[in-house]
Amino acid sequence: MAYSTLTLTHEGATALLTLNRPDKRNAISYELMNELLAALKEVEQSEAQVLILTGAGKAFCAGMDLDNLKSLTGRTVDENVKDSETMARLFRSIYDFPRPTIAAVNGAAIAGGCGIATLCDFTLASREAKFGYTEVRIGFLPAIVSTFLLNQVGEKHARDLLLTGRVIDADEAFRMGLVSEVVDTENLMPRARELAAELMKNSPASLAATKRLLSGYSYEELNGRIEDAVDANARIRSTADFREGITSFLEKRTPKWTGK
Numbered sequence: 001m002a003y004s005t006l007t008l009t010h011e012g013a014t015a016l017l018t019l020n021r022p023d024k025r026n027a028i029s030y031e032l033m034n035e036l037l038a039a040l041k042e043v044e045q046s047e048a049q050v051l052i053l054t055g056a057g058k059a060f061c062a063g064m065d066l067d068n069l070k071s072l073t074g075r076t077v078d079e080n081v082k083d084s085e086t087m088a089r090l091f092r093s094i095y096d097f098p099r100p101t102i103a104a105v106n107g108a109a110i111a112g113g114c115g116i117a118t119l120c121d122f123t124l125a126s127r128e129a130k131f132g133y134t135e136v137r138i139g140f141l142p143a144i145v146s147t148f149l150l151n152q153v154g155e156k157h158a159r160d161l162l163l164t165g166r167v168i169d170a171d172e173a174f175r176m177g178l179v180s181e182v183v184d185t186e187n188l189m190p191r192a193r194e195l196a197a198e199l200m201k202n203s204p205a206s207l208a209a210t211k212r213l214l215s216g217y218s219y220e221e222l223n224g225r226i227e228d229a230v231d232a233n234a235r236i237r238s239t240a241d242f243r244e245g246i247t248s249f250l251e252k253r254t255p256k257w258t259g260k
Helices: 030-044 066-072 077-095 112-118 143-153 155-164 170-176 185-199 204-217 219-236 240-251
Strands: 006-011 014-019 050-055 101-105 108-110 122-126 130-132 167-169 181-183
Touching: 006 030, 014 030, 030 077, 050 185, 066 240, 077 112, 077 143, 077 219, 101 112, 101 185, 108 112, 112 130, 112 143, 122 170, 122 185, 130 170, 143 155, 143 219, 167 170, 170 181, 181 185, 204 219
Parallel strands: 014 050, 050 101, 101 122, 108 130, 122 181
Antiparallel strands: 006 014, 130 167
């Protein structure tokens, strides 16, 4: 399949999926979400044993695309629900992917981009990488990603990241448990390929079974959380603070919050 927002190549039994919108800092567009879902399905149906996910250029994924942000305040309730369901499906597809996944985070991984990076089985970060869930800064809600983040870093760290919206460096992300390993920039992709080779020494059947087992422990709990998160994610878009947050962000000014 031909893709316009990403590239998918195979290096032996390793699939390399690269977000490829470097001029947009690999921001998440509706098209990118749909192509990522299609690419994940293509890898799943291939002979690849390990998937490496990275970004082209200086960023891994800098959150939502500006053009998409502009359109959010004018979308219907049904469209907002559909958008939220697509994002939830993407996150769940990465989290439950049947082969081992490695994120090679080469730069900023913000908001939804942080979710994509940290839902992989292994998250390798260059020393220049940054991580953050900045949704509250624009009147939005980090609803869907919160369902996974609680299990990853615990409630205190999750509250810190989600309520402050602050951006942290790779070392702090490692201390929190968001990142598996921090490496020098020039060693990022070599280390990802080295880890892929280590994983491929193991039984593919055992790896797949282990991943199913791990996902199964929280399957029902995540289903309930995600259902609530999709609803909350759609509802926040009808608030005055959301409209003001998006507008002020696009106009590059300080928001004037009303709490409504």
